[in-house]
Amino acid sequence: MKYNFNEIEAKWQKYWAESQTFKAENNSDKPKYYVLDMFPYPSGAGLHVGHPLGYIASDIYARYKRHQGFNVLHPQGYDSFGLPAEQYAIQTGQHPAITTAENIKTYRRQLDQIGFSFDWSREVRTSDPSYYKWTQWIFIQLFNSWYNNDSNRAEDISDLIKIFEVEGNAKVNAVCDADVEFFTAADWNNYDSVKQQEILLQYRLTYLAETEVNWCPALGTVLANDEIVNGVSERGGHPVIRKKMTQWSMRISAYAERLRQGLDTIDWTDSLKESQRNWIGKSVGATVTFNVIDHDKVIDVFTTRPDTIFGVSFMTLAPEHELVSQITTPEQKDEVEAYIEATAKRSERDRMADVKTITGAFTGAYAIHPFTEKLIPIWIGDYVLAGYGTGAVMSVPCGDQRDYDFAKHFNIPIPNIFEGVDISEEAFADKEKTIIANSDFLNGLNYKKATKRAIFELEKIGQGQGKTNYRLRDAVFSRQRYWGEPFPVYYVDGMPQMIDAKHLPIELPEVEKYLPTETGEPPLGNATKWAWDTVKNDVVENEKIDNKTVFPLELNTMPGWAGSSQYFNRYMDPHNDQEIFSKEAINYWQQVDLYIGGSEHATGHLLYSRFWQKFMFDKGLVPHDEYAKKLINQGMILGTSAFVYRVSPNSFGFDSKGEEIIELIKRHPIFISRILFDELNKSPESVKGFNEDLKSILNGVFHGKLVRVDIKTNEIQPLHVKVKYINTSDELDIDGLKKDAEFGEDFENAIFISDNSRLILKNNNEKYIVGRDVEKMSKSKYNVVNPDQICLDYGADSLRMYEMFLGPLEQYKPWNTSGITGVHSFLKKMWRLYVGENGLLVNDAEPSKDNLKTLHKTIKKVQEDIENFSFNTSVSTFMIAVNELTAQKCTSKAVLEPLLVLISPYAPHIAEELWSQLGHNKSISTAPFPKFDASHLVESSKNYPISFNGKMRFTMELPLDMSKDEIEKTVLEHEKTQEQLAGRTPKKVIVVPGKIVNIVG
RNA sequence: GCUGAAGUGGUGGAAUUGGUAGACACGUUGGACUUAAAAUCCAAUGAACAUUAGUUCGUGCGGGUUCAAGUCCCGCCUUCAGUACCA
Known part of the structure; x- marks a missing residue:
């Protein structure tokens, strides 16, 4: 009987599906074990061989645990909202729901054929209203919560209102906006409803705020950094600028410290934890307040080096800083405005990555040093980012390299405040060896003492205080997109109102176009039925908006991470329409025991989901404030791209010019084989010879009109070709390529030259060898390998x-x-x-x-x-x-x-x-x-390696129970040992019983 | 730039605590079987030198620690990933 894998695999896949072999029960006598894969996005290209890597690993583990007697939960579903389906909708008009459903179907078929032991009865899809009902529900919970620093947890907003009513906000220790004003209970009770709502928004865990975004005026939309290439939009190549926009944000910063400390309690990979720690970026230092000359404004800065305060010789504000326009002097106005405009074109990533180009502008304004009362010029520079800290820094050029470079570039003085340190070449950033000088009361102190003293003095004069800062910024939660969860939010007098949870889900409305509106509103602005009737409690037509009982609904949608931040808990009880999950279910499954996914999610999904879990924990909804006990990263399977090398048409000269010849050369592109290409690159001499060879080869094709062949190696262009036309010896299937449905035309009359500088014909055995390179597997690189064919040829x-x-598992491999x-x-x-x-x-x-x-x-x-x-x-x-x-x-x-x-x-x-x-x-x-x-497995002897000066020369079989001395004696007596020593006496003999013998001498 | 990860034969990789570098495969070469091919099986296969015995070199580069370093320490180089609206 033959191993008929196709038949066998189909048979057992059918058996598992019909017998529901892998269905997990929510109660069992067996111990539980929860194995989870990261939520896949069902892309249009379907599954390629790289995708299943992590799933196979988790499946092996899940199956192993079943053999060990565990009740295993191993679910799968789809993170099915996202940009690609929307992009496709924009291009073709096909509804993203249809695209998504088709993609999921392909995915499911492909997953099934690999034989995973998923419990498909628990499948969820984030774009399904019965699922996103609960995403909306969590949003409402966050809106109705604030973070109390005293109890160090999220609490209900109604409790905060009670405090305001009784004693105002003076004693409230909350995580809130930086600019809250103080008010008394009497003030609060006198405020009108809108004012009260405004204040509460400053405390809510999800709130509206102005945020910097990448705005593309031509597309009328906001772009991800990903969608921007060299400062212009990837789609269409339009200019992109930085712009402020009112958006929903999540106050994740409230959880910064707990997110940091929680890392010590979970078994995640060290590199991932390190990434999160850096992302959260805790730094201990001080805020310092600088007064601005001739203004009632002050500039707050955060510094980790308050000990260097006497080294301040200028201040730098982010160009977007709100004070810039107010303090800039008339003389400097033009220069500053031009600079702001220029930086608005640079993305944040560019600004961070590019440290070599130093740019900035002087505002003309001065601040006053809190201790010396000297004047400090205020500059703006794009190395300071608006979203970091306060968007302003006190610049200490002697102690910070970027400040140093900036000062050098603009001829700003660099006072030295370090004892015995030369700063003529570069800044001195070391903390350990620091002894402060030229700094009044800080002279002679080390970093630690000086920092403490500086903070003490700042607090004494009311110009600053000690502070711990986190790099972690609040997370922007709005997207100007169609294909995402709608917010359960409508607006009364410009103030956001939550729709009562019992009316959820608020379903995504139909629109005709998936593009922004002509007035630049998000795509939901195109919906005609997108208003909230507070009487009927239903979504109604826009024309009914009267702002009395019918109000406009939110036009933004939620980001990709909304739906994926709680899905792991939902799997425990996925069909519950009364609660996000039942108490019984969460108490049984508790948390994920093993989570497998890519490290590329380190600072996105894996941080946001921890934040939501902690919030849910504060609300008493989940028993653990970390949802995944153990997490391991899988690497990626990379593609091996294939390249052909096209000779530039400029390399050829003809005795007659004009259309006809250009057409001819375009119709007959010339490709040279890899080794030949390498050779030409290596030696300029070989180019000459090849020019002659090529000329004689081509003469026939161009009817003798070719007079000059002059190949410039730097003009030879490598082009991707589909890897399916390449065999294991890197040979190109030229016939197959010429018949390719998509690109065949481009190669129909192509001329291929072999490594022997000969024309490749059907019958002459010359081969075209392609170049190979390892790249990310992607449709655009034509290196995608589909698992379907492999399952067919070799089996799952x-x-x-x-x-x-x-x-x-964790490594990247081609x-x-x-x-x-x-x-x-x-x-x-x-x-x-x-x-x-x-x-x-x-x-x-x-x-x-x-x-x-x-x-x-x-x-x-x-x-x-x-x-x-x-x-x-x-x-x-x-x-x-x-x-x-x-x-x-x-x-x-x-x-x-x-x-x-x-x-x-x-x-x-x-x-x-x-x-x-x-x-x-x-x-x-x-x-x-x-x-x-x-x-x-018990052995009685060991084949000992016998080394001389650490180099193994021969092996000897010796009993394992032989003593150290006996081994030494036996080995030294051996004739091969004598041979090796050649009469020398060993200086030392090292015997490690059961391991090795090393003879030195 | 910052942060993280990786670098071992022609290729993917193995090497438990510092203890026989290259397990297991792929590829290549030779052989068996076959009319032939496929399939299967056997042998060789890090490099250089040597008739053999064997010798020397060898884990990205340069140093160091050690009886012994792919593994530990210091300094570099290269590649990949993340970098806040891709998911």
Whole structure:
């Protein structure tokens, strides 16, 4: 019987689906285990071989845990709101819901064919109203909450109102906007409703605020940094400027310290935790208030080095700082305005990345130093970012390199306040060796003492105080997009009102166009039925808006991370329409035990979801304030792109010019093979020779009109070609390429030159070799490999094992199909261990000592590997086991049956099939994992490596119970040792029993 | 720029606490079987030198610690990822 993988795999996939083998129950006698993959976005291109990597790993773990006797929750769903579907809608007019549904269908088919043990009964989709009902619900909870620093948790906004009514806000210690005004209880009670709402917005955990965005006037929309290439929009190449816009924000900064400290309590990868720590960016220092000359305004700065306050020689504001326009003197106005306009064109990332270009402008205004009362010129510079700290810095050029460079560039004095330090070349940023000088009361103090003293003095004169600052900014929560969750918000007198939770979900309205409106409003501005009737409690037509009972609804939608910030809890009880999840469900499943996903989410999804979880914890909704106990990162499978090298048409000269020739050369693009390309690049001499060769080759094609071939190697252009036309020897299938539906036309009359500088013809055996490069797998690079064909050719089990075999899970690695044959022939070999030509070979024979040794060695290694997520090494272990058992001619059921359970998490289909052939009528999925018995591995001797000066020369078989002295004696007496020593006496002999012998001398 | 990760044969990678570098595969070469191919099996395969025995070099680069370094320490280089509206 042959290993007919297509048949076997289809059979068991059907069986699992019909028997609901992997359905998890919300109560069970077994211990629970929750394995989760990061939410996939169902892209239009479908699954490529890189996507399943993490899913295969988590599936192996989930299946392993089932063998260990756990009740395993392993759900899957779709983060189905997002830009690509919207982009497609803009281009084609097709509703994103349709695109998304189609994409999901493809995804599901592809996931099913790989044999994952997902509990599909729990599937969720973020774009489904029954799901986003709860996303809207959480938004309302956040709106109705504020963060109390005294209790260090989120509390209900109604409690805050009670405090305001009784005692005003003087004693309230909340995380709130920086500019709240103080008021008394009497003030509060006298305020009108709008004023009260304005004040409350300054405290709510989600609030409206002005935020800087990348505005593209031509597209009438806001762009992600991602959508901007070289300062212009990726789509259309239009200019982009920085602009302020009123948007919803989330007060994640309230949780900065808890998010930081929580990292110590969870088992996530160190690099990921480090990324989050840096992102949160705690710094301890002081705020300093500078008075501005001739103004009643003050400039607040935050500094981590208050000890260097006497080194301040200027101040720098972000060009966007709100005071800039007010303090700029008339003489400087033109220069400042021009500068502001110029920086508005640069993205934040550009400004941070580019430290070499120093730009700035003087405002003409001066601040007063709080201690020396000297005048300090106020500059603006784009190295200061508006969103960081207060958007202003006190510049200490002697102690900060950027300030130093700025001062040098603009000839601003650089006073030295460090004892015995030379600052003629660069700033001195070291804290450890700092001794302050030229600084009045700080003279002679070190960094720590001077900092303390400076803060003390600042507080004494009311010009500053000690402060801890976080880099973490509040998260912008609005998007000017269509395909996202609508806000459950309408506006009365410009003030946002929450729709009562019982009327949720507020469904996304239909629009004709997915573009912004002509007046620059978000796409929801195109909806004609998008108003809230407070009497009927329903969405009604816009024309009914009277601002008495019918009000306009919010036009923004929520960002991509909204739907993915609580989905892991929703999986516990996904169909509950009364609550986000039941108490029973969350108390049973508690939290995710293992979360597998990419590290690219480190500072996005993985931080925001921790924030929401902490908020939900404060609200008493979840039992843990961290939702994932353990998290591991999977790397990415990269594509191996293929390149052909096109010679520039400029390389050719003709004896007649004009249209005809240009057309001719365009119709016959010339491509040269890789090694030839490399050669031409390396040696200019070879170009000359090749010019002649090429000329004689081409003369026929161009009817003798070609008079000059002059190739400039820097004009040879590498072009991506589809990897499906490349074989394992990097040879190009020219015929296939010419017939390609998409690009065939471009290559129809192309001329291909081989590495031997010869024209490639159908019958002359010359080959075109492509260039290869490892890049991210992407449609635009034509290096995408689809798993469908691999499942068809080799089967899902081969795909699963091969993806694991490729290398460590967390590493980035290129995809290369050639190795899959090795894994596939392993599965065939394993099949032959169980099944011969005339049926099952397995019998009740007593296992031999060697059989048992192989089995238990394998059990030990595989169990260790799974627990360490080292799946690649287990695949090797299986290969070794099957090689050994085949050589031993093992047929013993006592060995071969447990081996199936070992391999079942990796290759579940073949394991199920052989398991049933062994006579089982129940799925292998819950068969107990074999127990390791060390007694089968006991060895009596060791093949010692004998080294001389650390270099291994030969090995010696010695009993393991031999003493150190005996080993030394035996080794030294050995003739090969004498040979190596050649009469010398060893200076020293190192014997590590069970490991190594090293002879020095 | 900042932050994080990685770098080992022709290729993917292995190497438990510092202890035989290159397991397991792919590829390549040679062989068996076959009319032939596929499939399968066997052997060789880091580089250089050497008739053999063997020797020397070798884990991105330069140093260091150690009886012993892919592994530890210091200084660099290169590549990739994230960088706040891609998901």
